[in-house]
Amino acid sequence: MSPTPSVSNCAARADAGSDADPAGPERSFLSVLPAGGATAVEAPAPKRTARLTVEDYVNGVRAGDRGVLARAITLIESSSADHQTRAQKVLQQLLPDSGRARRVGITGVPGVGKSTFIEALGCYLCDQGLKVAVLAVDPTSTRSGGSILGDKTRMEQLCRRPNAFIRPSPAGKTLGGVAKKTRETMLLCEAAGFDVIAIETVGVGQSEVTVRSMVDFFLLLLLPGAGDELQGIKKGIVEQADALLVTKADGENRLRAEQARQEYSMALHYLAPATPGWTTPVTLCSAVTGEGIPEFWQMLLRYYQELEPKGVITARRREQAIQWLHDLIREELETRFYGHEPVKSTRPAIEAALLRGELTAPQAARELLGLADPASGAADVVGPV
Ligand SMILES: Nc1nc2c(ncn2[C@@H]2O[C@H](COP(=O)(O)OP(=O)(O)O)[C@@H](O)[C@H]2O)c(=O)[nH]1
Numbered sequence: 330m331s332p333t334p335s336v337s338n339c340a341a342r343a344d345a346g347s348d349a350d351p352a353g354p355e356r357s358f359l360s361v362l363p364a365g366g367a368t369a370v371e372a373p374a375p376k377r378t379a380r381l382t383v384e385d386y387v388n389g390v391r392a393g394d395r396g397v398l399a400r401a402i403t404l405i406e407s408s409s410a411d412h413q414t415r416a417q418k419v420l421q422q423l424l425p426d427s428g429r430a431r432r433v434g435i436t437g438v439p440g441v442g443k444s445t446f447i448e449a450l451g452c453y454l455c456d457q458g459l460k461v462a463v464l465a466v467d468p469t470s471t472r473s474g475g476s477i478l479g480d481k482t483r484m485e486q487l488c489r490r491p492n493a494f495i496r497p498s499p500a501g502k503t504l505g506g507v508a509k510k511t512r513e514t515m516l517l518c519e520a521a522g523f524d525v526i527a528i529e530t531v532g533v534g535q536s537e538v539t540v541r542s543m544v545d546f547f548l549l550l551l552l553p554g555a556g557d558e559l560q561g562i563k564k565g566i567v568e569q570a571d572a573l574l575v576t577k578a579d580g581e582n583r584l585r586a587e588q589a590r591q592e593y594s595m596a597l598h599y600l601a602p603a604t605p606g607w608t609t610p611v612t613l614c615s616a617v618t619g620e621g622i623p624e625f626w627q628m629l630l631r632y633y634q635e636l637e638p639k640g641v642i643t644a645r646r647r648e649q650a651i652q653w654l655h656d657l658i659r660e661e662l663e664t665r666f667y668g669h670e671p672v673k674s675t676r677p678a679i680e681a682a683l684l685r686g687e688l689t690a691p692q693a694a695r696e697l698l699g700l701a702d703p704a705s706g707a708a709d710v711v712g713p714v
């Protein structure tokens with residue numbers, strides 16, 4: 330990606346996850362970001378490139394300033410201790426302003442049309458005067474950074490909308506790390522007044538589960554041609570979806586898409602709905618003809634209208650908050666455990682003993698755990714049996 334982004338709201342990610350000063354890499358981005366979303370390139374305003382205080386971040390995000398929002402996200406993505414301290418202060422103050430957006434996760438196999446759909450939906454919503462933020466969860470981005478760039482070029486239309494904000498996921502080492510930033514980024518976008526947050530799963534594997542755990546509504550996109558497709562989708566994902574949408578229902582695919590829709594509708598009869606009280610619909614869409622985009626939005630509104638009064642959305646968010654807490658604790662404990670010096674130095678020997686058949690895996694685990702916490706009862710493993 331070019332270090333000097335063009336006039337758009339596509340946030341820079343070159344610095345994401347690094348220790349770079351948030352005021353630095355975003356500087357070029359800010360200097361060309363038009364205040365009101367107009368296309369004119371303005372002269373850099375010196376004040377805006379200065380190091381922001383916690384108050385500056387809080388006020389800027391609250392005011393819906395996309396430049397400050399982008400910098401606040403960079404602060405959150407930074408792994409430097411100083412940045413993290415400030416980032417947490419910013420988040421703390423903005424927390425009361427968060428929570429008002431509709432959180433939608435979009436998944437499906439690579440190439441199914443997620444980015445294209447999000448762009449079409451995003452443009453449609455911007456036309457309605459709504460503010461749309463697009464985030465991505467990509468645990469594999471360290472290995473396949475190209476996919477992100479591809480996505481961005483395909484969202485060129487949406488990038489130009491003043492009501493849109495697009496932020497690719499940082500290249501994270503662990504899925505939990507990436508997801509943590511995405512969750513916090515979502516809170517910041519909500520505080521900045523975005524009405525809809527669309528989160529695309531980019532990598533394969535664990536990212537679907539992670540995105541499901543941070544959204545209200547989970548959409549699964551499917552290719553026309555159900556037979557093959559059913560096998561390509563990980564078992565369990567269909568059961569997690571609040572709607573199935575068969576993409577590319579245009580041209581010669583139109584008929585096949587309709588057939589796929591019917592097959593999936595039948596298959597869903599045998600599954601419990603992902604959200605209690607909601608019947609999972611199966612519909613068609615085409616980003617080319619625009620079919621299904623307004624209908625999807627109407628369906629999403631109906632979802633909230635029906636389930637919000639019953640407290641279903643609130644309950645889900647509460648569960649997700651608790652789950653997030655435990656995910657963070659688990660991740661932190663694991664990092665500390667493997668980084669603990671006695672564990673680090675003894676681990677190769679214990680693993681070797683395991684491979685030689687001298688220890689079982691549970692014995693090896695207890696021995697290592699005992700090194701991190703001598704009170705944990707490893708004695709009965711290392712002592713006489
Ligand atoms: N004909 C047609 N092609 C589409 C449609 N949506 C996406 N595509 C194409 O499918 C390919 C993959 O789309 P993309 O959005 O990048 O998929 P993603 O990997 O799921 O994000 C691109 O070449 C798109 O142009 C659609 O509705 N109709």
Ligand SMILES: [Mg+2]
Pocket residue numbers: 443444445480529531
């Ligand atoms: Mg994509």
